[in-house]
Amino acid sequence: MHVTDRWRASGAALVLLALAAGCSSATPEPTPTTSGSGFVDASEHQFYLAGVDGIVDYAEPDVTGTIAASPGGGAFVHTSVSNGRVPYTWAVHDDEPAVLGDAWEDVGEVVVEVVDELHVLGWGGGSWDEMDLAFEGPGRYVVRCSASGRDLDWDIAADPVRERYHFDVWPAPQGAQDRLIRAGSSLARSTIEN
Incomplete structure (x- = not known):
């Protein structure tokens, strides 16, 4: 069903x-159709949403301050911590879900082209989430990244990591574009302004 x-x-x-x-x-x-959680190894202020090959071209998150669609497919997530095991949750949906509450300081959306699959992936392949977030196969998806705690541990190797992320994913409707919903952290605001 x-x-x-x-x-x-x-x-x-x-x-x-x-x-x-x-x-x-x-x-x-x-x-949500399916949801889950995990930890991803961030390094050099980044982790990814990537396909089977794990390759993501760098992209500056200048629209959302948090996430950027990679020109070659997938997405680049900009973290506050330089290194650490970052907690995240995800949910896949048939249609656009409601935006999470104000406890999530930064919320932005990107349209991602998925060639094969879409997984949460640590920098350099250090960690890999088995769940394919592109549940309808290859195509265009909206990835909404909600983040909190990004002003707590700037540029350190944190243990435990206090920032966290939530990804909502659904098939991109016609005309969907990258958009900023909320930039509450100073990290997101400074990334957007630069």
């Missing part, structure tokens, strides 16, 4: 339950 069909089925059940309880309406909250 496709995730949209599950939402419809669960939504119908919620409406019936709400009507039985005397409520006038209920709107189901969409849930």
